[in-house]
Amino acid sequence: MRYTDVRWLLGVALLPAVSVADEGGVSFWVPGQMSTLAAAPAKPGWSIPLVYYHTSADQNSSKGTRLGRQVAAGVEADANLLFAIPTYTFSEPLLGGQAALSVVAAVGEMAVDADVLLSGPRGRVFERGASDSLKGSSDLYPLATLKWNHGEFNYMVYSMGNIPVGAYDPDRLVNLGLGHWSLDLGGGFTFFDKKNEFSAVLGVTHNWENRHTDYKNGVDAHLDWSASHFVTETTHIGLVGYVYQQITGDSGDGAVLGDYKSRVRAVGPQLGHFFKVGTQTWYANLKGYHEFSARNRAEGWNMWLTLAIPLGSES
Structure with missing residues (x-):
């Protein structure tokens, strides 16, 4: 397989999903979105990455979490989502780089269990063993990237937004939509010498107020990274990780738990493989993250x- 085949893919894992700080321990940016070869140039034309995402996490029962209009403690969450990311990569340069546009959307299911519901609609308080589940669609996430290649060194800037059209009800414990608009801006770097790859992407999220709950998430910062080695021309193995840190507190009348600033770290393995389907070069990647050092946010894998x-x- 030619060296250029390895480089057509990228921005593949740029997508938000559901994670369980921010309101309900859910941030617009899902840590781990950026991965292998994140800033490397892509093959011009249309592509459609598909991503299956599973998360399982829980939060200490001594900590309360705002879920919509309710406050719960001892929260456990599981989600299974399938994302489609139709992407068009332009062949004509823009500002000396390669531009691409995507729209990200998902369908799936999520379930939440809470040891105690401390408050909720219609004046309910101290309800034990509350649970909720939901099948539906996510918000829409428009994405734009601009990448530059200089031999083994690659650079990228991106912007991603959240359009709140997904399944959302402020009186539920679980939602697939966020209920508010968001904008994330950042940049990334990839080193790739045909055998070894290292990528890092740093970004910042601004959130608008959720008018359903009078809750405004603070500003979030995140760093996603990947390091891998090609054991053959088409297969690579390595590590992935992320650092997520909320840098300003939550606010608004709905922020009854205070600024609720959150953080989480994670690391895990990855395996990737390029293969031919007819005349096309496809790519498959499997990666997993084990989370630790969480604060005001659910922790799991x-x-x-x-x-x-x-x-x-x-x-």
């Missing part, structure tokens, strides 16, 4: 299975 499918003809 998550897994991502990505299949990147080119739709144009092979050059």
Whole structure:
């Protein structure tokens, strides 16, 4: 397989999903979105990465969590989501770089159990063993990237927004939508010398107020990274990780738990493989994260299975 085949893929794992700080321990940016070869140039034309995402996490029963209009403690959450990311990569340079546009959306299910519901609609208080589950669709996430390549060194800037059209009800314990608008801006770097790869992406999220709950999430900062080695021309193994830190507190009348600033770290393994389907080069990646050092946020593990499918003809 040619060296250029390895580099057509990227921005594949840029997508938000549900995680359980911010309101309800849920941030717009899902740590781990950026992964292998994140800033490397992509093959021009249409592609459609598909991503299956599973997360399982829980939060200490001594900590309360705002879920919509309710406050719960001892929260456990599980989610299974399938994302489709139709992407168009332009062949003509923009500002000397390669531009791409995507729209991200998902369908799936999520379930939440709480040891205690401390407050809720219609004046309910101290309800034990509360639970909720939901199947539906996510918000929409428009994404734009601009990448530059200089030999083994690659650079990227990106912007991603949240359009709150997904399944959301402030009186539920679980939602697939956020209920508010968000904008994330950042940049990334990839070193790739045909055998070894290292990528890091740093970004910051601004959130608008959730008018359903009068809750405004603070500003979030995040760093996603990947390091891998190609054991053959088409297969690589390595590590992935992330650092997530809320840098300003939550606010608004609905922020009854105070600034609720959150953080979490994670690390885990990854395996990737390029393979031919007819004349096309497809890519599959499996990665997992074990979380630790969480504060005001659920902690657990998550897994991502990505299949990147080119739709144009092979050059």
